[in-house]
Amino acid sequence: MKKMKLSASLMCADILNLGSELQKLETSGIDYVHIDVMDGHFVPNLMLSPRLVDLTRTACRLPYDYHLMVERPENIIPTFRLRPGDVVSVHAESTVHLQRAAAMIKATGATAAAALNPATPLEFLRDILPDIGMVLIMTVNPGFAGQKLVPQTLDKIKRCRAMLDSLGFNDISIQADGNCSFENIPKMLKAGADNFVVGSSSLFDPAYTIKTAAEKLRGLEIN
Numbered sequence: 001m002k003k004m005k006l007s008a009s010l011m012c013a014d015i016l017n018l019g020s021e022l023q024k025l026e027t028s029g030i031d032y033v034h035i036d037v038m039d040g041h042f043v044p045n046l047m048l049s050p051r052l053v054d055l056t057r058t059a060c061r062l063p064y065d066y067h068l069m070v071e072r073p074e075n076i077i078p079t080f081r082l083r084p085g086d087v088v089s090v091h092a093e094s095t096v097h098l099q100r101a102a103a104m105i106k107a108t109g110a111t112a113a114a115a116l117n118p119a120t121p122l123e124f125l126r127d128i129l130p131d132i133g134m135v136l137i138m139t140v141n142p143g144f145a146g147q148k149l150v151p152q153t154l155d156k157i158k159r160c161r162a163m164l165d166s167l168g169f170n171d172i173s174i175q176a177d178g179n180c181s182f183e184n185i186p187k188m189l190k191a192g193a194d195n196f197v198v199g200s201s202s203l204f205d206p207a208y209t210i211k212t213a214a215e216k217l218r219g220l221e222i223n
């Protein structure tokens, strides 16, 4: 059983106080900072430019988990200052050069990951598996925070885990991204996800502080 990883969605943090938010993430036992990069083409939204992201790294020592929701990500990967320990997810739908993009990411020492939108079949992953350390399963349609879980994605997580294990890729982790709420995470855990993008549905829920929300999330782990 893989240890549950929490990846805080920076786009859901208090943007006017990013420095102090990042420090709170560091001291709350969060594993990664999830960086949603959006170009207004692959998704109908614009988010988190390379320059802004690099500036935030001066305030936080946590590894970054980049989620590239952009057309032709191979063109933007070189613009980020990636570090060993970082993860970079590229959408299988966003480039004809998925393996080239994964190789570029690995060359920096970061871990490459492949992401799928809710309706994209798992078969899109089969020939990139040797090059990745994580699969990102979108459990909402990408582009915006605050959306509701696409129900059939729970079964997709389960089938993804079964496919990875049956092909001998037991070490590839599965990240759920979208509406990872206190109610949904137990279902996602049961289905086989071990890494969760936590945003407005949980970690940044105004009913909690970052610290108390993180503690509540840790309590959901299947022991």
Ligand code: DX5
Residues within 6 Å of the ligand: 009, 011, 012, 034, 036, 067, 140, 141, 142, 143, 144, 145, 146, 147, 177, 178, 179, 180, 181, 197, 198, 199, 200, 201, 202
């Ligand atoms: C969706 C984003 C996520 C996430 C935000 O495109 O990639 O960061 O949905 O968290 P929630 O869904 O909880 O607002």
Ligand code: ZN
Residues within 6 Å of the ligand: 034, 035, 036, 067, 177, 197
């Ligand atoms: Zn994301």
